[in-house]
Amino acid sequence: MMERIAKRLAWSVLVVWATVTLAFLVNNALPSDPARMVAGPQARPQDVERIRKSLGLDRPLYVQYARFMSRLVHVGPFEVAAGDAEHATCETFGPVHVDFGKSFQQRRPVAKIIRERLPRTIFLAFAAAFVQAVLGIVFGTIAAARKRTFIDVLAVSGSLLGVSAPTFMTGLLLQWLFAYELHLLPLDGFGDTTLEHVRSVVLPALTLGLFGAAYYTRMVRDEMLGQLGQDYVRTARAKGVSPAGVVVRHALRNALVPIVTILALEVGVLVGGAIVTEAIFRWPGIGSLSVSALLDRDGPMIMGCVIVTSTSVVLSTVVADIVVGWLDPRLRRER
Amino acid sequence: MRSILGRTSALVLLAGLVACGREVPAPIPRAGGEGAPPARGGTLELASFADIRALDPANMADGLVPQMLEAMFAGLVDYDHEGHVVPDLAERWTVEDEGKTFRFFLREGARFHDGAEVTAEDVKRSVERALHPSAPNPYASYFESLSGFAEFAAKKTERLAGVEVEGRYVVRFRLDQPDAVFLPVLAMPMVRPTCKSAGDRYTDTWVACGAGPFKLAPNGWDRGRELRLVRHDGYYQRGKPLLDGVRWTFHVNSTSQRFKLTRGELDVMREFLAPDLVAFQTDPRWRPFGAYEANKQVNGESMNCELPPFDNVEVRRAVAAAIDREQLRKIRATNLVVQTRPVPPDVPGFDPEVPAQTFDLPRALEHMKNAGLAYDPATGKGGWPHPIPYLVYKQGLTEATAQVLAQQLAKIGLRLEIRIVNYPTFMAIRNRRRQSPMAPGFWQQDFPDALSFLEPLWTTRSINDEDSNNTSFYSNPRYDALVDKARREPSEERRRRLTTEAQKILVDEAPWAFTYGYRWYVQAQPYVREHTAHPVWGIELSKIWIDRAGGRMASRALFGHDARTTFASVFGDRPR
Numbered sequence: 001m002m003e004r005i006a007k008r009l010a011w012s013v014l015v016v017w018a019t020v021t022l023a024f025l026v027n028n029a030l031p032s033d034p035a036r037m038v039a040g041p042q043a044r045p046q047d048v049e050r051i052r053k054s055l056g057l058d059r060p061l062y063v064q065y066a067r068f069m070s071r072l073v074h075v076g077p078f079e080v081a082a083g084d085a086e087h088a089t090c091e092t093f094g095p096v097h098v099d100f101g102k103s104f105q106q107r108r109p110v111a112k113i114i115r116e117r118l119p120r121t122i123f124l125a126f127a128a129a130f131v132q133a134v135l136g137i138v139f140g141t142i143a144a145a146r147k148r149t150f151i152d153v154l155a156v157s158g159s160l161l162g163v164s165a166p167t168f169m170t171g172l173l174l175q176w177l178f179a180y181e182l183h184l185l186p187l188d189g190f191g192d193t194t195l196e197h198v199r200s201v202v203l204p205a206l207t208l209g210l211f212g213a214a215y216y217t218r219m220v221r222d223e224m225l226g227q228l229g230q231d232y233v234r235t236a237r238a239k240g241v242s243p244a245g246v247v248v249r250h251a252l253r254n255a256l257v258p259i260v261t262i263l264a265l266e267v268g269v270l271v272g273g274a275i276v277t278e279a280i281f282r283w284p285g286i287g288s289l290s291v292s293a294l295l296d297r298d299g300p301m302i303m304g305c306v307i308v309t310s311t312s313v314v315l316s317t318v319v320a321d322i323v324v325g326w327l328d329p330r331l332r333r334e335r
Numbered sequence: 336m337r338s339i340l341g342r343t344s345a346l347v348l349l350a351g352l353v354a355c356g357r358e359v360p361a362p363i364p365r366a367g368g369e370g371a372p373p374a375r376g377g378t379l380e381l382a383s384f385a386d387i388r389a390l391d392p393a394n395m396a397d398g399l400v401p402q403m404l405e406a407m408f409a410g411l412v413d414y415d416h417e418g419h420v421v422p423d424l425a426e427r428w429t430v431e432d433e434g435k436t437f438r439f440f441l442r443e444g445a446r447f448h449d450g451a452e453v454t455a456e457d458v459k460r461s462v463e464r465a466l467h468p469s470a471p472n473p474y475a476s477y478f479e480s481l482s483g484f485a486e487f488a489a490k491k492t493e494r495l496a497g498v499e500v501e502g503r504y505v506v507r508f509r510l511d512q513p514d515a516v517f518l519p520v521l522a523m524p525m526v527r528p529t530c531k532s533a534g535d536r537y538t539d540t541w542v543a544c545g546a547g548p549f550k551l552a553p554n555g556w557d558r559g560r561e562l563r564l565v566r567h568d569g570y571y572q573r574g575k576p577l578l579d580g581v582r583w584t585f586h587v588n589s590t591s592q593r594f595k596l597t598r599g600e601l602d603v604m605r606e607f608l609a610p611d612l613v614a615f616q617t618d619p620r621w622r623p624f625g626a627y628e629a630n631k632q633v634n635g636e637s638m639n640c641e642l643p644p645f646d647n648v649e650v651r652r653a654v655a656a657a658i659d660r661e662q663l664r665k666i667r668a669t670n671l672v673v674q675t676r677p678v679p680p681d682v683p684g685f686d687p688e689v690p691a692q693t694f695d696l697p698r699a700l701e702h703m704k705n706a707g708l709a710y711d712p713a714t715g716k717g718g719w720p721h722p723i724p725y726l727v728y729k730q731g732l733t734e735a736t737a738q739v740l741a742q743q744l745a746k747i748g749l750r751l752e753i754r755i756v757n758y759p760t761f762m763a764i765r766n767r768r769r770q771s772p773m774a775p776g777f778w779q780q781d782f783p784d785a786l787s788f789l790e791p792l793w794t795t796r797s798i799n800d801e802d803s804n805n806t807s808f809y810s811n812p813r814y815d816a817l818v819d820k821a822r823r824e825p826s827e828e829r830r831r832r833l834t835t836e837a838q839k840i841l842v843d844e845a846p847w848a849f850t851y852g853y854r855w856y857v858q859a860q861p862y863v864r865e866h867t868a869h870p871v872w873g874i875e876l877s878k879i880w881i882d883r884a885g886g887r888m889a890s891r892a893l894f895g896h897d898a899r900t901t902f903a904s905v906f907g908d909r910p911r
Contacts, residue, residue, distance in 0.1 A: 032759030036802055040396055043473035045799040105388050107539040180594045188591050282586045284559050297759045
């Protein structure tokens with residue numbers, strides 16, 4: 001198992017490198033000028049040119065790429081001393097330094113900006129995934145167990161509505177009702193205390209969660225219906241296991257295998273940022289950062305966001321593999 | 336089960352109906368009457384969807400930050416309510432040597448936020464810090480008329496020769512040649528005095544400190560979230576500002592801003608969705624406290640004079656006459672105003688005597704005929720035989736106006752092929768030589784003067800192969816000479832005549848077909864007193880005071896609308 005995980009992690013590094021390289025090339029191939037985006041639309045050409053040079057954008061592309069990759073992960077001092085220009089943009093993990101460079105727009109180390117924002121994004125991603133999983137599994141299981149009843153129809157219709165409703169609509173509706181009218185939760189923002197963070201995450205997590213829950217409801221229902229028709233379920237029933245026990249302990253556990261895989265991937269994607277939801281609720285995460293970076297052609301920031309997103313997706317697949325193996329011992333042996 | 340379904344459906348339906356059809360709630364009233372004396376205290380709450388990138392005069396790289404810099408950094412001079420230059424830290428100045436020397440006499444006792452006195456040395460240090468090539472200042476070249484600027488910008492010298500200290504409170508600026516807009520440019524925030532902690536050269540980590548009416552609160556800038564300023568008690572204008580502080584919140588979308596405004600959590604709002612704006616403008620309880628800001632922006636259709644068919648002046652004239660600007664204005668009637676001249680009406684230098692570009696279809700057809708491209712609207716024959724690529728960017732107003740424009744120009748035989756790209760790509764392609772035949776042009780005043788438009792947009796020296804600000808690549812030696820002369824002309828009256836002449840050329844030769852101006856509507860709460868729109872800064876924070884009934888904690892729940900009412904209307908019961 002450990003060998004397999006190690007292989008997967010090595011493969012992950014290759015995938016992330018390929019993604020980053022592709023993003024670098026695409027970003028530089030586009031007909032746009034990052035220096036103009038820094039200087040603003042009304043700056044004079046001579047000022048734009050000066051800024052271009054100061055950002056190192058006048059150097060050949062391969063030089064920029066080589067510098068970025070050579071700095072990305074490197075070895076340096078355990079602690080960066082004040083005034084150490086060489087490592088001023090690094091985030092340190094002991095002697096290992098991670099350096100995404102300095103944001104063209106914010107003129108701060110990208111690694112530092114991501115360090116500030118990533119925990120908030122992970123918080124939202126897990127909260128949303130939790131809502132998705134709990135609602136999806138509960139409603140999907142009930143719908144399957146009560147097949148062709150009113151509950152089943154309600155769950156299926158509700159999931160259709162949830163999947164069809166765009167997050168900007170759900171988000172605004174939740175914001176209007178729970179924050180604006182009922183004053184139960186904050187309108188937007190992240191808050192300053194732990195309690196405020198928790199209160200602030202409810203609406204964005206619900207917005208993302210309701211959309212995902214609808215999808216999971218349908219998926220769990222279909223998986224469960226497939227499992228409930230299997231021989232081992234009939235055997236369990238024949239042996240006198242209670243209906244709830246059959247559903248929860250036998251069928252649900254097997255139905256969860258594909259769902260866990262998709263849920264893990266979903267967390268990975270959510271860490272990449274929920275752009276619309278972050279915009280509605282002013283959630284200071286990676287999503288809004290990525291969009292601004294892209295619109296401003298902020299190369300180092302784009303690279304940083306791409307690395308975070310691709311790494312989170314790749315790592316989540318590794319986690320999914322581990323969890324699936326734990327859920328279904330047959331898969332562990334097969335692999 | 337039926338009750339759950341029914342209640343859920345009712346909830347969703349009610350939410351939708353209420354969200355769509357509700358009136359604007361009543362505003363929170365003032366505490367005092369019309370003649371109430373100004374009172375100190377309170378924090379003004381402002382919000383924006385945009386964010387700021389830096390908080391340093393030497394890095395003024397976004398459109399939102401100037402009003403914050405104005406609040407934090409006093410300049411030698413500033414703009415008054417008409418956009419004229421008035422004394423600020425300099426109590427007076429003299430102009431000598433035929434407009435080539437400006438001598439400023441500083442107020443004694445003016446203090447920085449750190450308590451130190453503002454001196455001539457600080458002025459020189461701050462100017463050099465902001466104009467040094469190591470600073471990311473996008474406006475450094477605006478000061479190229481200063482003596483020694485070229486050497487300083489090329490790092491040949493460490494000191495800027497054109498700025499000289501002549502005593503603790505006297506500083507002299509020497510120019511190589513007279514520059515009529517030197518004072519308006521100096522009033523921009525870039526070279527405003529900074530505390531000694533800023534050092535001689537720009538650094539990214541400096542904590543903003545100036546001599547303006549407000550200073551940064553401790554840890555007051557939470558990047559991407561909010562900026563908090565507090566009153567600078569050592570501000571040289573005694574008794575000002577009246578506010579305890581100001582808080583800007585960033586990344587707040589228009590809907591959230593509207594919610595916050597009606598809940599009393601936002602004091603002034605500017606970024607309205609069109610339906611919300613109409614609702615506020617038509618509500619008699621809110622209308623008296625809303626106003627349009629000055630129109631300081633020109634929009635038009637920029638035609639590339641180096642590419643066919645717009646290398647023919649008659650085709651450009653045809654376009655200028657074929658555009659029905661009133662139709663374009665209706666696309667966003669709440670914010671757009673018809674504009675027919677190069678300089679917006681609220682900018683000094685606007686001259687109503689300059690003939691307007693007006694909609695006249697027969698005349699447009701006549702111009703097409705003169706160009707050798709006669710077009711018959713009845714048969715659809717004639718005109719320019721090829722489609723004309725028209726570049727617009729996504730999510731801009733131009734995405735909508737392009738559709739109307741294409742229909743209007745089709746009536747004179749010009750077929751636009753609309754190409755939608757993202758904003759950075761739009762900027763790169765439009766500003767590149769011989770690349771885009773036609774694209775929207777837009778420009779906002781950098782400083783309140785006609786030359787802020789006439790010089791960068793249409794002079795030959797503004798043409799560049801890449802990053803050209805002259806996006807129509809228009810070149811006319813007579814026009815250049817008028818603008819150059821106006822730039823050196825010290826007499827206000829003579830300069831006005833020169834800029835008027837230059838505007839007449841532009842209206843006639845039409846490198847741009849001028850279309851509309853964009854006006855922001857600002858809605859203040861009734862309790863925000865002395866709020867008037869400033870022509871440059873938008874909001875004048877040093878004058879505003881808060882006169883709120885019930886204090887900051889009062890919400891509109893006290894004034895007729897209440898969360899419980901809504902709860903009851905939704906759930907049919909009172910909350911327990």
